[in-house]
Amino acid sequence: MFEVQPYVDWFKWDDSKHPLSNAPEPKRRFIPSKSESKLVNKIKLAIRKGLIKPKKPKEEEEEEESVYPLWGDDSNSAGKNDHLSYIPAPKPKLPGHEESFNPSLEYIPTQEEINSYQLMYEEDRPKFIPKRFTSMRSIPAYENAVKECFERCLDLYLCPRVRKKRLNIDPESLKPKLPNRNDLKPYPVSCYLEYRGHGDAVTSISVEASGQWIASGSLDGTVRIWGVETGRCLKHWKIGEAVKYVSWNPNPEHSILAVSTGQDVLLLNTGRGNEEVQKSTKELLSVEMPMPDDSGKTASSVSWLQDDQLEGIRLRHSKTVTSVEWHRKGDYLSTVMPADILFAHIYTYFYIIYYFKHDTDGFRAIFIHKLSKKFTQTLSFKLQGPAVTSVFHPTRSFFFISTKKIIRVYDLVKEGKLVKKLETALREISSIAVHPSGDHIIVGSGEGKLCWFDMDLSSKPYKTLKLHQKDINNVSFHRSYPLFATCSDDCTAYVFHGMVYSDLNQNPLIVPLEILRGHSSTNGRGVMDCKFHPRQPWLFTAGADSVVRLYCH
Amino acid sequence: MCASSRSSNVLSKFQIPPFPSPPISPDLAYPASLTILSKQNPDWEVEPFDFLINGELVRMSLENFLLAKGISAETILEIEYIRAVVPRKEEEPSLHDDWVSAVDGSSPRFFLTGCYDGLGRVWKAAGVCTHILEGHSEPVSSVSIINPEGADSVTVATASKDRTLRLWKFNAEDTRRNPLKISAFKILRGHRASVQSVAAQTSGNMICSGSWDCTINLWQTNDPVSEGDTVSTKKRKTTGHAKESQSEGEAVSSLVGHTQCVSSVKWPERETIYSASWDHSIRRWNAETGKDSLNIFCGKALNCLDIGGESSALVAAGGSDPILKIWDPRKPGTSAPVYQFSSHTSWVTACKWHEKSWFHLISASHDGKVMLWDLRTAWPLFVIDAHKDKALCADWWRGDTVLSGGADSKLCMTSGASVL
Numbered sequence: 001m002f003e004v005q006p007y008v009d010w011f012k013w014d015d016s017k018h019p020l021s022n023a024p025e026p027k028r029r030f031i032p033s034k035s036e037s038k039l040v041n042k043i044k045l046a047i048r049k050g051l052i053k054p055k056k057p058k059e060e061e062e063e064e065e066s067v068y069p070l071w072g073d074d075s076n077s078a079g080k081n082d083h084l085s086y087i088p089a090p091k092p093k094l095p096g097h098e099e100s101f102n103p104s105l106e107y108i109p110t111q112e113e114i115n116s117y118q119l120m121y122e123e124d125r126p127k128f129i130p131k132r133f134t135s136m137r138s139i140p141a142y143e144n145a146v147k148e149c150f151e152r153c154l155d156l157y158l159c160p161r162v163r164k165k166r167l168n169i170d171p172e173s174l175k176p177k178l179p180n181r182n183d184l185k186p187y188p189v190s191c192y193l194e195y196r197g198h199g200d201a202v203t204s205i206s207v208e209a210s211g212q213w214i215a216s217g218s219l220d221g222t223v224r225i226w227g228v229e230t231g232r233c234l235k236h237w238k239i240g241e242a243v244k245y246v247s248w249n250p251n252p253e254h255s256i257l258a259v260s261t262g263q264d265v266l267l268l269n270t271g272r273g274n275e276e277v278q279k280s281t282k283e284l285l286s287v288e289m290p291m292p293d294d295s296g297k298t299a300s301s302v303s304w305l306q307d308d309q310l311e312g313i314r315l316r317h318s319k320t321v322t323s324v325e326w327h328r329k330g331d332y333l334s335t336v337m338p339a340d341i342l343f344a345h346i347y348t349y350f351y352i353i354y355y356f357k358h359d360t361d362g363f364r365a366i367f368i369h370k371l372s373k374k375f376t377q378t379l380s381f382k383l384q385g386p387a388v389t390s391v392f393h394p395t396r397s398f399f400f401i402s403t404k405k406i407i408r409v410y411d412l413v414k415e416g417k418l419v420k421k422l423e424t425a426l427r428e429i430s431s432i433a434v435h436p437s438g439d440h441i442i443v444g445s446g447e448g449k450l451c452w453f454d455m456d457l458s459s460k461p462y463k464t465l466k467l468h469q470k471d472i473n474n475v476s477f478h479r480s481y482p483l484f485a486t487c488s489d490d491c492t493a494y495v496f497h498g499m500v501y502s503d504l505n506q507n508p509l510i511v512p513l514e515i516l517r518g519h520s521s522t523n524g525r526g527v528m529d530c531k532f533h534p535r536q537p538w539l540f541t542a543g544a545d546s547v548v549r550l551y552c553h
Numbered sequence: 554m555c556a557s558s559r560s561s562n563v564l565s566k567f568q569i570p571p572f573p574s575p576p577i578s579p580d581l582a583y584p585a586s587l588t589i590l591s592k593q594n595p596d597w598e599v600e601p602f603d604f605l606i607n608g609e610l611v612r613m614s615l616e617n618f619l620l621a622k623g624i625s626a627e628t629i630l631e632i633e634y635i636r637a638v639v640p641r642k643e644e645e646p647s648l649h650d651d652w653v654s655a656v657d658g659s660s661p662r663f664f665l666t667g668c669y670d671g672l673g674r675v676w677k678a679a680g681v682c683t684h685i686l687e688g689h690s691e692p693v694s695s696v697s698i699i700n701p702e703g704a705d706s707v708t709v710a711t712a713s714k715d716r717t718l719r720l721w722k723f724n725a726e727d728t729r730r731n732p733l734k735i736s737a738f739k740i741l742r743g744h745r746a747s748v749q750s751v752a753a754q755t756s757g758n759m760i761c762s763g764s765w766d767c768t769i770n771l772w773q774t775n776d777p778v779s780e781g782d783t784v785s786t787k788k789r790k791t792t793g794h795a796k797e798s799q800s801e802g803e804a805v806s807s808l809v810g811h812t813q814c815v816s817s818v819k820w821p822e823r824e825t826i827y828s829a830s831w832d833h834s835i836r837r838w839n840a841e842t843g844k845d846s847l848n849i850f851c852g853k854a855l856n857c858l859d860i861g862g863e864s865s866a867l868v869a870a871g872g873s874d875p876i877l878k879i880w881d882p883r884k885p886g887t888s889a890p891v892y893q894f895s896s897h898t899s900w901v902t903a904c905k906w907h908e909k910s911w912f913h914l915i916s917a918s919h920d921g922k923v924m925l926w927d928l929r930t931a932w933p934l935f936v937i938d939a940h941k942d943k944a945l946c947a948d949w950w951r952g953d954t955v956l957s958g959g960a961d962s963k964l965c966m967t968s969g970a971s972v973l
Binding site for chain 1: 652746765813831919
């Protein structure tokens with residue numbers, strides 16, 4: 001045992017009366033420092049020159065931070081912070097009476113109910129089945145404790161709560177705003193007239209410029225002329241070969257109908273119009289003598305023959321002609337002979353010869369005929385692939401030729417200079433139509449798609465619409481109303497509002513208006529051709545069921 | 554109860570009319586004395602009646618009518634009894650060789666038809682053809698009797714798709730077994746496209762014609778001496794082979810304003826010409842000055858037009874839709890039709906007011922039906938479904954017979970539809 005020494009506090013707690021040194025305060029301590037004033041001057045100059053910008057006082061933010069809702073909802077204030085923030089857990093349901101260890105008897109499910117839970121799907125079963133215990137002691141341990149702990153850990157690890165950014169946008173507002181259909185009247189709606197008489201599919205129709213008559217050509221080898229308002233067949237020719245295309249001369253001074261059948265293009269006198277028209281037509285449709293062969297290449301490929309039986313001119317081509325288009329003045333017409341796929345398939349031998357020939361004297365697929373001089377001109381454009389259709393520009397000297405994928409625009413005055421090349425990205429072009437202004441083109445394709453080209457905009461389509469289930473056979477613009485139509489093998493014709501504005505900044509407005517039904521499918525073909533009435537908002541459709549229908553507004 | 558003037562001496566029993574069968578409810582009261590009358594004599598004929606309440610025909614049970622019109626059942630109703638307009642007899646159709654395109658029954662002695670074989674025909678009665686008007690090279694599109702009330706010699710005009718109109722004279726009284734073929738005494742040339750419609754002035758001195766060349770031409774009908782001089786020498790050469798009796802006429806004046814085919818013209822008064830066109834408008838022209846004083850825009854291409862009804866001022870027109878519309882041009886500043894009848898299912902090709910009645914008009918349509926309309930109800934009074942193909946023309950004859958021609962080359966007559 002030892003005695004504890006008393007604690008001696010050696011430290012002097014109160015200040016000493018005298019400092020350790022008695023030396024006076026040095027002068028230095030009262031004189032401003034030179035080096036510091038240099039530094040200050042430097043900073044001052046820098047501030048004046050604007051090299052240093054003083055920090056703005058952050059009074060507002062400090063104030064905001066100083067007061068914050070302690071008891072407020074966490075979820076709202078957390079949104080402002082850009083750092084990782086606390087996401088509150090969803091509030092669990094508060095326990096009720098049934099979760100008590102000794103609930104009232106009405107909460108306890110009967111045995112039948114428990115059995116019925118077993119029949120339910122696992123997701124639908126109630127998570128908690130109330131049980132009754134007489135005392136707290138008899139409550140067993142929670143059987144899912146370990147499992148739930150594990151699942152919670154898995155949740156935290158694998159799928160932590162994430163704040164989902166949900167856009168609060170009305171889906172209706174995302175739809176393009178189209179004008180009401182009723183404001184875009186008139187447009188063809190219902191079929192009132194049918195033109196019956198053909199014995200086979202009607203392949204092509206054409207409306208006379210005044211809108212009094214239409215002509216139709218059919219696979220049964222006849223061409224018929226109908227009165228529009230009565231549906232009466234006024235005239236018919238038996239040509240004997242399936243008619244591919246009919247086209248009425250746009251000039252009201254001539255009553256001439258161009259018909260393509262097989263290798264021939266027939267120019268027929270329709271017999272409409274007054275005496276003067278008849279006289280000029282007859283003069284035009286007489287060939288003085290069969291053209292001698294000495295005129296060179298042109299005569300060898302196309303010959304102008306007088307057809308006394310049909311009272312017209314027969315233009316004999318070397319291959320089958322698919323389409324005939326008139327120039328707006330009615331003096332020129334263009335014919336298209338697509339490359340002979342027949343040759344390719346049947347006579348492979350000839351095929352080679354044919355292409356050999358083609359390489360030597362150019363691709364002769366398109367001819368332009370001048371009616372008044374009975375002269376045929378070959379257009380030797382370099383098309384990569386067979387030509388499908390050709391159209392004249394409605395106002396200028398342009399000429400559109402479409403191959404299966406590309407449409408080329410040539411200027412006929414400048415010796416066939418390529419003006420534009422339109423790439424459709426379609427698999428197979430079947431038909432094209434030019435807007436009466438000449439700046440817009442619609443293209444129908446074999447896979448049921450329609451392309452709208454704005455010539456001023458680009459060489460890519462302004463709009464591509466997937467419309468029909470089957471091939472589009474023809475497309476057509478109205479001459480005066482802002483309407484266009486497509487017809488397809490799925491037995492429907494679609495009518496659109498296609499408004500073109502003179503303001504170059506405004507894009508064309510395309511509104512689907514109506515689906516016209518009524519034709520029935522024959523041999524897998526539906527509606528073969530559609531043409532608008534030149535003055536009324538009416539649409540003529542030619543069906544493979546040998547009927548021509550008129551849809552009126 | 555206010556019975557009409559005719560029903561004061563009615564000796565008949567009421568029954569449900571056989572035609573569009575307005576189901577008359579048993580709670581419709583009628584005087585007990587009438588029922589007693591009907592039982593007295595079995596020889597009295599059955600007469601169908603129609604009932605008017607507030608100027609509207611009752612086409613349903615009285616209860617439904619009151620509910621539909623919102624009339625209180627407490628008020629005293631004035632029911633007017635009128636004889637129902639029901640066709641009694643369908644006569645034998647008059648057969649033609651081709652489509653019947655036009656019919657005119659304005660003369661009580663005969664009626665005139667135009668046909669697609671280029672001939673006009675004059676009929677005394679159903680199936681009795683007295684004259685054949687021969688000369689047009691293309692279908693006749695319209696016919697008009699110029700002086701229906703005139704003496705034995707009658708003048709008629711026909712318009713054709715061969716761009717001419719022809720005037721014909723024949724004696725309406727002569728009867729013979731075989732139809733007499735006659736040729737025109739005057740050929741009117743001047744239209745540049747097919748003529749669609751012809752109408753005569755009430756005095757019979759002039760006719761007007763509408764054509765596909767968008768013009769309406771006015772022609773003189775009688776003064777052959779002066780007309781012969783005006784024919785130019787060039788014209789004469791071209792038609793030198795024509796008979797001497799045939800003279801040629803030229804248009805007196807031309808009304809220009811329509812932009813498309815003038816499909817129908819009417820000349821109801823001395824000064825006024827009405828025309829309907831495919832350019833969606835109806836115009837009223839002053840025949841003297843050649844200016845249009847009225848322009849009703851209706852939105853559809855029009856095929857037919859007629860003037861009649863209340864004080865002969867209402868304009869009925871039908872066109873490229875199944876709706877027959879009636880305008881009242883006396884109402885200023887409106888182009889909305891006052892009545893619309895829409896029971897047809899295809900284009901309306903002809904419409905014709907009854908001459909005497911204010912309320913009745915008939916219409917023909919491409920659906921082959923001819924309907925009689927009463928302005929006082931929206932349903933047709935009766936439907937004549939005699940044509941197997943399109944009905945192209947219709948007219949009244951002798952005030953109680955409906956004539957209609959169609960694309961089945963028949964002219965159907967339904968008589969006994971007494972309107973008054």
